[in-house]
Amino acid sequence: MKTKLYLTTIITICLLFMATGIAFAALGFQNDVRIDRAPSGTSSTSPKVCSDNSGHVYVVWVDARGGIYFNRSNDYGQNWLANDIFIALVASPASLKIGCDNTGHVYVSWLQGTSVMLARSSNYGAGGSWSSSGIAGPVSEGFDFAHSQNGHLVVVWNTDSSHILYANYSTNYGAGWSSVKRLDTAPGHSGGDIHASPRVTVDNAGHVYAVWVDNRGAQGPYPGVERFIYFNRSNDFGNNWQSEFAISQTDNGYVGQVPQVVCDNNGHVYSAWLKTTRQQPNVLYLNKSDNYGQNWTGVQYIDWRLDNHQLKVSDNGNVYLAWNDTHDQWIKIKFKSSLDNGVTWQPMARVTNDPTNCQIGNFDFATKGNSVYLAWENLEPWEGIYFNFSKDGGVAWQNR
Numbered sequence: 525m526k527t528k529l530y531l532t533t534i535i536t537i538c539l540l541f542m543a544t545g546i547a548f549a550a551l552g553f554q555n556d557v558r559i560d561r562a563p564s565g566t567s568s569t570s571p572k573v574c575s576d577n578s579g580h581v582y583v584v585w586v587d588a589r590g591g592i593y594f595n596r597s598n599d600y601g602q603n604w605l606a607n608d609i610f611i612a613l614v615a616s617p618a619s620l621k622i623g624c625d626n627t628g629h630v631y632v633s634w635l636q637g638t639s640v641m642l643a644r645s646s647n648y649g650a651g652g653s654w655s656s657s658g659i660a661g662p663v664s665e666g667f668d669f670a671h672s673q674n675g676h677l678v679v680v681w682n683t684d685s686s687h688i689l690y691a692n693y694s695t696n697y698g699a700g701w702s703s704v705k706r707l708d709t710a711p712g713h714s715g716g717d718i719h720a721s722p723r724v725t726v727d728n729a730g731h732v733y734a735v736w737v738d739n740r741g742a743q744g745p746y747p748g749v750e751r752f753i754y755f756n757r758s759n760d761f762g763n764n765w766q767s768e769f770a771i772s773q774t775d776n777g778y779v780g781q782v783p784q785v786v787c788d789n790n791g792h793v794y795s796a797w798l799k800t801t802r803q804q805p806n807v808l809y810l811n812k813s814d815n816y817g818q819n820w821t822g823v824q825y826i827d828w829r830l831d832n833h834q835l836k837v838s839d840n841g842n843v844y845l846a847w848n849d850t851h852d853q854w855i856k857i858k859f860k861s862s863l864d865n866g867v868t869w870q871p872m873a874r875v876t877n878d879p880t881n882c883q884i885g886n887f888d889f890a891t892k893g894n895s896v897y898l899a900w901e902n903l904e905p906w907e908g909i910y911f912n913f914s915k916d917g918g919v920a921w922q923n924r
Contacts (some may be wrong), residue, residue, distance in 0.1 A: 559583055559595050559899065560909040561608045567907040568593070571899040572622040574630070575832065575890040577839070582649055583645055583899045584611065584622045584632050585909050592617055592632065596649050601897050601913040611643050622693070623671045624649075629697055631677070631757045633669050637881075638662035640679060644698050647690035659701060660692060670726045671698075678732050678762045680707055687719045689736060707734055707756060708768050718751065721782065727789045728739050732758040733817050735783040735795050741774060753780045757817040771795055771811045771820050784835040786843075787924040791816040792865050794843055796826070796835040804828050812866045824861070827872070838891040841865055846875070846889055846898065857900060860920045874924075875912060875921055890897055 560568040567588040575581045579600045587593040591613040597604050617634040624630045630649040633642045640660035647653040649731040660679045662665060667681035672908040677694040689707035709717055722736040738754040753772035758765045769809060772780045783797040798806045813819060826845060833847040843862040848855050857875045862868060874899055886907075887900035898915045901907045914921045 526843070533751065539773075542843060556902075556910045556912050557604070558589070558908050559594075559604045559911045560585060560593065561606070562587060562589060562593075562639065562908065564859070564906070568909045569901050569907045570886050571901060571909045572620050572632075572888045573890040573899045574622045574624040574898055575892050575895070575897050576624055576626045577892050578626065580624070580648055581890070581897045581913075582622060582624055582630055583909065583911065584620060585901075586617055586620060592620065592634065592643075594632070594649055595909075596696060598648075601911060604911075609649065609654075611654050612641070612656055614641075617641075619625055619667060621669060623669070624673065625673045625675075627673075629671075629675075631669070631671060631698060633659075633667075633679075635663060635667060638664070639671070639680060641665050641680075642677075642698055646697070646854070648902075649797055658748065659694075659698070660704075666721045668723045670724045670732070671762055671821050672728045672730075672761075673725050674728055674924055676726060676730070678726050680724045680725050680734055682720055682722060682736075683858055687736075689719050689722050691724070691732075691734070691758075691762050693732075695761070702763065705762065705765065706836070707765060708736070708738075708754070710738070710740060715861045719754075723783055723785045725785050725787045725793075726761065727787050729789065730759060730761040731787065732762045733793050735771070735785040735797075737783060738768075738770070741770075749780055750776070751780045753783045753795065755785075755795065755817065755820075759816075772797060772799070772809065772821055782833070784833065786835050786837040788839065788841055790838050790841065792841065794835060794837060794866055795818045796833055796845060798830075798833065806850075808833055808845070810845070814865070824866075826869070827858070830858070832887065834889060836889060836891050838893055840893050842891070842894065843867075844889070844891055844896060844918060846887070848887070850872075857898070859898075859918045861897075862897075863917065870917075870919065873918055873921070875918075 552582045571585040581597040592611040594609040621633045628644045628648045639658045643656040645653040651680045653765035663681045669679040671677045675697040691707045718739045724734045726732045750899045755771045756768040779800045785795045787793045796810045807828040824839045830847040849858045
């Protein structure tokens with residue numbers, strides 16, 4: 525009797541796994557493509573993605589072979605180079621980032637020690653076309669960079685124990701840089717003041733938008749813990765900055781963290797961040813402006829119990845959010861889109877097809893029009909870089 529019960533249980537479990545696989549197949553989540561060429565036993569981690577409007581998709585990652593590696597597709601993510609492209613020999617690069625425009629310029633940035641490094645290619649990332657240089661520092665906690673389609677780049681960072689925020693900009697595709705500017709007007713580190721995790725975005729007309737974590741005005745029972753999301757803007761590619769203000773709630777006990785910011789070329793600005801309370805861990809909120817950051821419409825609740833959210837906006841105005849869902853032991857990448865400038869949101873979709881092995885924290889995506897390109901780090905048990913794409917704004921993901 526026990527043997528029959530045991531066999532019945534095994535058969536039931538097998539059928540459940542088969543049914544799960546069929547369900548994923550029906551939803552179009554199978555056949556994710558591995559795009560790094562690292563040998564077995566070698567880890568590839570922390571992928572970042574960008575794309576242009578003519579079918580080029582670029583992915584960069586940190587590779588245990590020694591440094592930063594790169595691959596690209598010239599046909600909207602369907603096929604990839606047979607060999608990775610080596611960009612830089614770096615022992616422990618941090619905060620890897622990538623950007624690209626529609627004329628073949630590709631930018632890869634990372635933190636090397638306390639210096640922000642920038643590698644540039646003007647030939648669609650082809651091997652041998654990369655040059656690297658330091659562009660900012662010293663950095664104590666975080667940095668970000670953004671670029672326009674006409675050669676303007678902006679970098680923001682905070683430095684030393686004062687946590688003062690700085691910005692600089694380039695008008696010639698990163699070849700030369702202007703003078704360093706203050707991004708905020710806070711007095712710096714005084715009695716526990718915090719101004720950290722800066723993020724930046726820029727449009728083609730010179731509007732630059734920055735957000736960061738700030739604890740000015742903390743009045744609650746835990747003033748040393750409270751964090752708010754602050755915002756500032758520039759109308760001349762980062763040469764001059766306005767007065768900053770909070771765009772998150774500023775309730776007592778509020779802990780905002782990990783801000784993101786994106787914009788389009790029509791005055792829409794979006795920021796998303798996580799809020800943590802004792803009752804709800806990692807709640808995702810979003811706020812938006814429809815007039816170049818002057819006024820904000822109000823905070824929207826998106827989801828909770830998640831990590832590593834990513835916020836992007838397409839050139840047609842679609843807004844996209846993706847994150848690692850941590851409601852249970854299996855880490856899943858969830859995806860959500862808005863087709864009306866963040867007013868309403870489509871139902872959530874699950875992207876990855878492996879029910880158990882999506883590595884938390886390490887994924888990124890890019891978008892052009894209705895096309896969305898997503899890369900992530902997967903455990904196998906060694907990390908590899910995988911890729912999938914959607915042609916309809918993230919509603920369905922490709923069956924290949």
